Amino acid sequence: SCGSGEPAGTAGQTAGATTATPRIAAVIKGLDNPFFQTMKQGIDEQAKASGVQVTVQAANAITDTTGQADKLDGLAGQDFSCYVVNPISGTNLVQGLAKLSALGKTVVNIDSPVDAKAAESAGVKPATYIGTDNAEAGAMAGRRMGELLRGGGQVAVVGGIAGDVTSGARVEGFQKGVPANIKVVQTVAANWERQAALTAATDLMRAHPELKGFFVANDDMGLGVARAVANSGKAGQVKVISVDGIKDALEAVKAGTLDGTVAQYPYAIGLMGVEACQAAAAGKPLPPNVKAPVEMVTKDNADQALAATPKPFGEYDDPFKALIQ
Amino acid sequence: MSIAARLKDPALWAEWAALVGLIALVIVFQALNPTFLSPGNIASMLVAAAILIILAIGQTFVIATAGIDLSIASVMTMGAVAFGLSYTAGWGLGTACLLAVAAAGVAGAVNGVIIAWGKIADFIVTLGMLSAASGLALILADGKPVTIVDPVLLRLSTGGLGIFGWTFLIALAVAVIAHVVLFHTRFGTHLLATGGAPESAAAMGISTRRIKIAVYSISGALAGLGAILLVARVGAAEPASNTSFLLNSVAAVVLGGVSLFGGRGTIVGPVLGALLLTALVNGLTLLGVAQFYQPLAVGIVVVLAALMTRFQK
Amino acid sequence: MSIAARLKDPALWAEWAALVGLIALVIVFQALNPTFLSPGNIASMLVAAAILIILAIGQTFVIATAGIDLSIASVMTMGAVAFGLSYTAGWGLGTACLLAVAAAGVAGAVNGVIIAWGKIADFIVTLGMLSAASGLALILADGKPVTIVDPVLLRLSTGGLGIFGWTFLIALAVAVIAHVVLFHTRFGTHLLATGGAPESAAAMGISTRRIKIAVYSISGALAGLGAILLVARVGAAEPASNTSFLLNSVAAVVLGGVSLFGGRGTIVGPVLGALLLTALVNGLTLLGVAQFYQPLAVGIVVVLAALMTRFQK
Amino acid sequence: MNAPTDEDVLLDCRDVSLTFGSVRALVDVSITARRGEITALVGDNGAGKSTLVRCVSGIHRPDGGRILFDGEGTAFHSPEDARDAGIETVHQNLALVEDLTVWQNLFLNREIVRRFGPVALLDRRAMQARAREMVSALAVNVPEVRSRVRRLSGGQRQAVAICRATGFSSKLVIMDEPTAALGVQETARVEELIVRLRDEGHAVLLISHNFAQVMRLSQQVWVMRAGRRVGGRRTAETSGEEIVGLITGAIEN
Amino acid sequence: MNAPTDEDVLLDCRDVSLTFGSVRALVDVSITARRGEITALVGDNGAGKSTLVRCVSGIHRPDGGRILFDGEGTAFHSPEDARDAGIETVHQNLALVEDLTVWQNLFLNREIVRRFGPVALLDRRAMQARAREMVSALAVNVPEVRSRVRRLSGGQRQAVAICRATGFSSKLVIMDEPTAALGVQETARVEELIVRLRDEGHAVLLISHNFAQVMRLSQQVWVMRAGRRVGGRRTAETSGEEIVGLITGAIEN
Numbered sequence A: 001s002c003g004s005g006e007p008a009g010t011a012g013q014t015a016g017a018t019t020a021t022p023r024i025a026a027v028i029k030g031l032d033n034p035f036f037q038t039m040k041q042g043i044d045e046q047a048k049a050s051g052v053q054v055t056v057q058a059a060n061a062i063t064d065t066t067g068q069a070d071k072l073d074g075l076a077g078q079d080f081s082c083y084v085v086n087p088i089s090g091t092n093l094v095q096g097l098a099k100l101s102a103l104g105k106t107v108v109n110i111d112s113p114v115d116a117k118a119a120e121s122a123g124v125k126p127a128t129y130i131g132t133d134n135a136e137a138g139a140m141a142g143r144r145m146g147e148l149l150r151g152g153g154q155v156a157v158v159g160g161i162a163g164d165v166t167s168g169a170r171v172e173g174f175q176k177g178v179p180a181n182i183k184v185v186q187t188v189a190a191n192w193e194r195q196a197a198l199t200a201a202t203d204l205m206r207a208h209p210e211l212k213g214f215f216v217a218n219d220d221m222g223l224g225v226a227r228a229v230a231n232s233g234k235a236g237q238v239k240v241i242s243v244d245g246i247k248d249a250l251e252a253v254k255a256g257t258l259d260g261t262v263a264q265y266p267y268a269i270g271l272m273g274v275e276a277c278q279a280a281a282a283g284k285p286l287p288p289n290v291k292a293p294v295e296m297v298t299k300d301n302a303d304q305a306l307a308a309t310p311k312p313f314g315e316y317d318d319p320f321k322a323l324i325q
Numbered sequence B, C: 001m002s003i004a005a006r007l008k009d010p011a012l013w014a015e016w017a018a019l020v021g022l023i024a025l026v027i028v029f030q031a032l033n034p035t036f037l038s039p040g041n042i043a044s045m046l047v048a049a050a051i052l053i054i055l056a057i058g059q060t061f062v063i064a065t066a067g068i069d070l071s072i073a074s075v076m077t078m079g080a081v082a083f084g085l086s087y088t089a090g091w092g093l094g095t096a097c098l099l100a101v102a103a104a105g106v107a108g109a110v111n112g113v114i115i116a117w118g119k120i121a122d123f124i125v126t127l128g129m130l131s132a133a134s135g136l137a138l139i140l141a142d143g144k145p146v147t148i149v150d151p152v153l154l155r156l157s158t159g160g161l162g163i164f165g166w167t168f169l170i171a172l173a174v175a176v177i178a179h180v181v182l183f184h185t186r187f188g189t190h191l192l193a194t195g196g197a198p199e200s201a202a203a204m205g206i207s208t209r210r211i212k213i214a215v216y217s218i219s220g221a222l223a224g225l226g227a228i229l230l231v232a233r234v235g236a237a238e239p240a241s242n243t244s245f246l247l248n249s250v251a252a253v254v255l256g257g258v259s260l261f262g263g264r265g266t267i268v269g270p271v272l273g274a275l276l277l278t279a280l281v282n283g284l285t286l287l288g289v290a291q292f293y294q295p296l297a298v299g300i301v302v303v304l305a306a307l308m309t310r311f312q313k
Numbered sequence D, E: 001m002n003a004p005t006d007e008d009v010l011l012d013c014r015d016v017s018l019t020f021g022s023v024r025a026l027v028d029v030s031i032t033a034r035r036g037e038i039t040a041l042v043g044d045n046g047a048g049k050s051t052l053v054r055c056v057s058g059i060h061r062p063d064g065g066r067i068l069f070d071g072e073g074t075a076f077h078s079p080e081d082a083r084d085a086g087i088e089t090v091h092q093n094l095a096l097v098e099d100l101t102v103w104q105n106l107f108l109n110r111e112i113v114r115r116f117g118p119v120a121l122l123d124r125r126a127m128q129a130r131a132r133e134m135v136s137a138l139a140v141n142v143p144e145v146r147s148r149v150r151r152l153s154g155g156q157r158q159a160v161a162i163c164r165a166t167g168f169s170s171k172l173v174i175m176d177e178p179t180a181a182l183g184v185q186e187t188a189r190v191e192e193l194i195v196r197l198r199d200e201g202h203a204v205l206l207i208s209h210n211f212a213q214v215m216r217l218s219q220q221v222w223v224m225r226a227g228r229r230v231g232g233r234r235t236a237e238t239s240g241e242e243i244v245g246l247i248t249g250a251i252e253n
């Protein structure tokens, strides 16, 4: 029987028994992006609050699929009981996870999902998935763009690195979300760089003088695009919406230079990832699929969002809270 | 040599690859889209090219000594973070600028000292610095961008004289000074000698070590200047890696006709190379080339620009 | 030369920089964390190093002729996409593997032909190919990854003999063949002559053009082999660029004591260099070095590894 | 020795011209070299001697004129063609690969291989042994054949380049100032070697600034000045003074 | 000429030794060179002559022994120190920078500048004009001083290197086989130049394989064999045969 009520000190003493305090290893995406830093903050703060140990490793860059796999392999050889993973692509961590599943370790999948087909064939069984739907976030931005440009018009899309999965999902979602009277005239790749986005946006406004808005695949680039709009004297005429909800972007929304950001809450994702490990350690059955909160931040609610950041400002559903109480 | 004879000299054409390529590119783009040569677009291209021009000049000094500075982009990132920290600490714009250049210059000097005294390949040392500088930038900035709102910086990045933005004019001034240093000072001659035949240069009493340290310091300091322009341009100091600047800076130099084996060089060439690369991306965007086709087009045009000069003969 | 005299020769130490660095690194990591040398961890390090080893060997051939293949990583990406497309089209694993190697080999041959016949700098041509190949990969795959579930590939990437995974054994076989080609065939000698003194080689009747085309084709084909292992490892053919492989492949070669100026080379060196770089990242992860400090640590260790050999003397 | 006949002519350059940018390095140069003879080519620095040699050995392609070898018109597209046709050259810059060893340089593009089915592997032992023989026949301070050429003294390098050109049977051996950096003993040995080559029926084209040597060894002397061939003499019928006069322009042909 | 005294000794090498790996290039070599004299250094290929010269001019640092210059013990840490002390050298490999022009090579690290406050700019005109003078004094086919050294013929390069070493007043001029690649006329001019240097009171250290030249020009001959100094003679008191005997080892000192 599981000793959820037992004191932590004695829990791990019988070999094979589940321990009440899990030893957690987390592998997340690129470290040069504030989004994943906030995710790490969520993981760290929840760990600290509940007194569990956690080691967090990140890939060198958002494209470093094999490097991330190497890091997971490095951690897999060590004595952790629960692994929180945010894979860069659907399959790049499958090999390492297969090894972990074979050893009976708990795998908690956050943010980007592990490819279901590949997971099944390799025998990987994530205990739970916690994440946001990037396509849905893009669609929210698309709907918001529709509200801002009631009369319709031309918009352009600034994506991350060409071929990047996250960028692709957000952009596709946006295209599905915008009403029919808004036309996406061009999509460019700005490599997740603010400077590159600024240059691209300047060029795009020149190529399409009628341009009414930009959808930008993340906030950092979004701030660059907003700057390009301001530089060319079109502030207010050309709308800019981006995704992520980092602090600088919330402030820009408040100041009106950015017309909206779809805030995803990596903090909450990271936090719930640790909670999931705790719940699993306590022997509780985990819900297979947990939706992390997503909010559309506009000038109206920017103050609220800023006050709460990096936590979500609205209510959201956290099924793990109850399990580890 | 007579002018006719000079025109037959393939070395001349190699040096002017970038100019020939640039002119051809301008003609094609202008034919396809007349906005290309509108004053507004020229102005924004020149401003967009400014940082790359400055980095390419720093890279030219290093490459002329048969070295390569792989750390140039991440040293710029580090310089930007140094700027951001001192600015937000309230030390004023001037101090922040000085600190950015100083921090980047020191990183360059460290490259130079290790290469000259440790006798390790330039590639390895600057690769190490590429990693170390971006690590330092992340640590110092705690991984977060710092928004910087400063009226002077804003004017710097948006104002100018006619179609020439201030940042482009700064880059131009750097180019002129660099040209004088390379071709009209003893240092410049010694630099080319060090690159072309280090043993002969040493036999003539030139301290090749001092030259190496100097060029890497120059490259670092110019990366610092680039950092200031970058912060002015995007309005924030970010620890993000600017990897595209690295390859582009070397590409501009090589397109500009400077051999990676050192000993020869121009400043005009790399400047034109930087303009070529900037115009290329601008033109492709203006023409509405689909995003997946852009890298393909860039690749083909870069090779064609270099190839073109071969058929001139 | 006597053994004592050989040990005094700095050139010897330069060639073994990677080995000395690797041993030092292993000692330090093992002292700090005993899991480092556990069979499981060694096995996963070797598997993780396999792709890099293969790319570094391809890069060595190119660098030994005083060239550089900047397109190696994106040609690998293109090879992976070619693999993915033909596999999902149901052409079978064998055909897909062949196609991946062929597509990448052709891209390499194109590099070689343009460099040899167009007489353009290696850097520019392969930079162009870097861009063009990643563009092609994006176009072919329509920017989306293709998941590939194949039992053979899965066994390839997870199975092995003892602590030696299949992929590592493949890399080892490639290394042995490459060593024989470089040091025990006429082609190898001609390659080194072309790199060391192209004019002398040409005067002796060696077709330096053919050599250039051959080395780039080899580099491309090995990138294709790398693509197959990559698809096996990450379980998908992705069109996104693998930029870190580019700099790491060159770094492994240079750490392995091969000069970027051509004419000299070993195969053991770059293999050890690749192992060093892999062990470094693995060790830092095991030690739980905080995220932002990792790039800094990598930079310092890479320079130290190269520097270490200087003090041996 | 019999009187030379036209059939003995192995190399026949006719009106060869070559211009580099504005420098007219060769202007309608015609010379011949006969089998079983040592033909000397003399002239001041920058007269165009090496340039002519580089045309014959396939490095440069002349702008005008023809080069006949062994009776046939040639159009060597590369040094490989020239070597295959039977022309070996000691270039003035020696054309050694500094980073390769002495034996690798000696056998460059003439490597000895052992076949194992489809693969041909280098026979390093055989080449090293043969290289040791070749070098010790010429040099006094014999360099270790496994050391890299970078380490050798000026004269040792020259000896290696001479060994290479003479070690493989060929119809014509061209030597561009072969003894310039050699010591007394080495020079004597090289001169012996040149005479032996002639006696074996090879043609030798020798460029030298050393008149005593030219008069001692050659049967025919061609003189160049500022890119032109300004004279030709049978050695037996001329004197050192006449040759010097031709070189300096004191004597017009 | 007066009998040489010890005060005339400008360069005094005492027991200089240097080993490269397993090659003992110099073993306890002692030689002197006097002001107002031409001192010759002869020996077979690989005897160690160039290595000794490289020690004196600061490129190598000897493993053992001392080098006195102008009465003072020296420890040249670099060629710069040696040049500053007044030693100019024509190296056997010429030490030219191929990608620089003739005039840039001539004035390398001796550039003429014009000061404008804190900045010193090159005076290209002055250097080119002076370079033209210097080269035309020596070479017959005078190369254009603005052409790159890469383009020059073997002899033209050597002329440039000699001009550089002799164009700046210095106490000791070392010439490592200066006339090896030169034509008759150029050789004559260089010999005149060497004599003039001596007559002006400079010391000249000349390495040459040309005995006629050595006997004609020098006052003192030092002979090296296999890294050792095996003999020294006043030129007036010896003969070519004796020197050859010393070089080959037929005569023991």
Ligand SMILES: Nc1ncnc2c1ncn2[C@@H]1O[C@H](COP(=O)(O)OP(=O)(O)OP(=O)(O)O)[C@@H](O)[C@H]1O
Pocket: D020, D021, D023, D024, D025, D043, D044, D045, D046, D047, D048, D049, D050, D051, D052, D092, E141, E143, E151, E152, E153, E154, E155, E156, E181, E183
């Ligand atoms: N590649 C080149 N480009 C331009 N000029 C050249 C080139 N090669 C040679 N020259 C010029 O052609 C002329 C003839 O040179 P060449 O080397 O044939 O002289 P040479 O007779 O061999 O002299 P030396 O006795 O000094 O070796 C010289 O003036 C030289 O500067």
Ligand SMILES: Nc1ncnc2c1ncn2[C@@H]1O[C@H](COP(=O)(O)OP(=O)(O)OP(=O)(O)O)[C@@H](O)[C@H]1O
Pocket: D141, D143, D151, D152, D153, D154, D155, D156, D181, D183, E020, E021, E023, E024, E025, E043, E044, E045, E046, E047, E048, E049, E050, E051, E052, E092
């Ligand atoms: N850097 C080096 N490394 C190893 N060995 C060297 C090096 N430099 C010279 N040697 C060796 O030292 C010996 C003396 O060489 P040095 O160049 O001094 O001869 P030299 O008397 O000048 O001959 P030459 O008349 O041919 O120029 C030679 O055997 C040479 O191989």
Ligand SMILES: [Mg+2]
Pocket: D049, D050, D051, D092, D176, E153, E154, E155
């Ligand atoms: Mg010549």
Ligand SMILES: [Mg+2]
Pocket: D153, D154, D155, E049, E050, E051, E092, E176
């Ligand atoms: Mg010598």
